[in-house]
Amino acid sequence: MAAQPVPHRIDLHSGVPYWLVRNGTNESYPSLNHDIRTDAAIIGGGITGALCAYHLCEAGIGAVVLDSRALASGSTCASTALLQYDIDLPMHELAKRIGIERALRSYRASAEALRSLIAIGERIGCKLDLRPSVQVASARSHVRALRREAELRMEHGFDVRFFAGPEEVSAISPLAGPAALRSELGAQVDAWRLTHALHTHAIATGAKIFAHTHVDHIERSTEGSTLTTRNGHRIQADFLIHAAGYETADILPSGAVSLHSTYALVSEAGTLEEPWHDGALIWETAHPYLYMRTAPEGRIILGGRDEKFRDPRLRDALLRKKTAALVDEFEERCAPLQFVPEFAWCGTFGETKDGLPIIDQVRDDPRSYFALGMGGNGITFSVIAAEVIREGILGRIHPAADLFRLGRL
Ligand SMILES: Cc1cc2nc3c(=O)[nH]c(=O)nc-3n(C[C@H](O)[C@H](O)[C@H](O)COP(=O)(O)OP(=O)(O)OC[C@H]3O[C@@H](n4cnc5c(N)ncnc54)[C@H](O)[C@@H]3O)c2cc1C
Structure with a gap:
């Protein structure tokens, strides 16, 4: 067994995010008070973790989501939620950095992700508002x-x-x-509401979602990971997804984010x-x-x-x-x-320097993944992360999987 680093809590936002006031406090999830086993554990229940849970459950993979805070109250509730396929770095500049073939595939993957999110929103009763x-x-x-x-x-x-x-x-x-x-192609949404709609759908298809449950320690082995929460409960998982948002930056190689x-x-x-x-x-x-x-x-x-x-x-x-x-x-x-x-x-x-997300397996651990949507269209990238990781867990290769590896940074 080997220990894996866990993100430390940082102060993600302050002031009054509009969505929290607008939506009130009518969504609540329990904290974890027992040990549990699952196919996939997801650290982080913001929009990225919610999309991962949605996709895994749709594919018949059991998922447990663990979040230190109330769900969607990290960066997700602070998001202005403009949903674009346009990447922060224009295609012609991205092409100079990574070549036209990869730049084009990144833009196409981003456009495809946005279309896919529009379809998901419709399916789970949280329609995106389509806007140029x-x-x-x-x-x-x-x-x-x-x-x-x-x-x-x-x-x-x-x-x-x-x-x-x-x-x-x-x-x-x-x-x-x-x-x-x-x-x-563009859209806007209430990211807080979309996240809760995804969690509600994931629960209905088998996911277990826990708020106020901080993961303190991770041990990994060839069979998977054992997570320990601050209250001492253990989660045994075949696969692990780090969807902990910007708090993950400190456990990545310096300069990556x-x-x-x-x-x-x-x-x-x-x-x-x-x-x-x-x-x-x-x-x-x-x-x-x-x-x-x-x-x-x-x-x-x-x-x-x-x-x-x-x-x-x-x-x-x-x-x-x-x-x-x-x-x-x-x-x-x-x-x-x-x-x-x-x-x-x-x-x-x-x-990141190239405006692209980090979606990759954790080094030396093919059963753990990073799902980190970075930049101005972080939410669109979260969709790609969830799809790439679902395919990886199913033993398949997503066509965009090679584009967003950590090693490029
Ligand atoms: C002001 C602002 C405006 C933005 N505008 C846009 C926009 O217009 N369009 C766009 O696409 N993106 C935008 N973004 C970016 C977007 O909000 C983020 O990409 C997105 O919310 C990230 O979601 P997430 O689920 O990865 O992270 P988060 O929502 O932060 O969720 C991660 C969760 O992980 C949990 N966590 C961390 N460590 C642990 C641990 N050890 N144990 C358990 N849980 C843990 C945290 O509590 C947190 O809730 C904006 C961001 C900000 C701040």
Whole structure:
């Protein structure tokens, strides 16, 4: 038997995430108070763990989910939940790093994952709200690269259009700019609600889900893993999935993931009489970028102003200043729209250098997996993680399995 490292708890977010207030406290799961055996143990019950449990149970594999917190109250409840296939690194830049063949396959896997999530949402009664995604050029000097990106994606069959000039942009986006790329495939959701809908479905198909159950220790052997919780209960599992989100960063090789701080706001109800331009998801080419989406009751969700540090105290101390800066920037760049913030929060956010997730077997342990959706479309990547791992456990190879290995970082 060999011990495996376990993530330490970090402060993932603070302030008032809108989804927690909106949804109240009507979803509750027990803590684990006995020993248990399962085919697959999943550490983490956020959107990634929920998708893993969903896929495993659908495939007839028993799953036990363990979360230190209340379910979906880690990064998942802080998410602004714009669901895009567009990866943080444009395809033409990703191609420079990993070659066009792998860049194209990464984009295709991401688009496929989003389609698959749309189908899952429909199936479990938590429909995604389908919206186009519009990326606006932040400066005139970004226009050429955005046009190139649009041409490359069109050449490879992606449903995108390029819009040139401020007038054309203002017809598809509230954020002004000299050019824009519109992708037809996109969606938005309440990630908290989707996570609970997935857990509810997984329970109905055999999963066992435990909240307030911190995994303290992992021993692995050739037959699987034995997990021990803080209260001393043991979980015997043939397979183990680390779906513990950004807290996993500390047990990965140094430099694999950078943790930053990010800020999000929701405007007061009635800010918009109706959703802007097909309710498009809006982001831009600058990095870090400003992004926004519409939400129920005529609200706007706005995010950005990332900082390259992870210290929660520093992050929280800036919340007021960041809120004011985001509002000013929105009102300047989206005039004549006004933004009165009603909810504001900040969170830790993880990125890899190539904007891709980490989906891999744990080194020297073919029965343990990392399921880590990183970057601006972390949720879309979580879908790929769940599918790749399900296939691995079934002894099959997912076509995207080679793209997201830890060893590349
Ligand atoms: C402000 C903000 C905005 C974002 N916006 C978007 C967006 O628009 N679109 C998008 O796709 N993504 C977005 N993201 C990213 C997205 O939220 C994450 O990719 C996603 O929520 C990660 O889900 P997860 O389940 O992997 O992690 P989490 O939701 O953090 O779940 C991991 C769980 O593991 C548990 N855990 C950790 N260690 C242990 C242990 N030892 N024992 C038991 N349990 C443990 C934790 O308690 C936690 O609940 C955003 C993130 C933030 C912070």
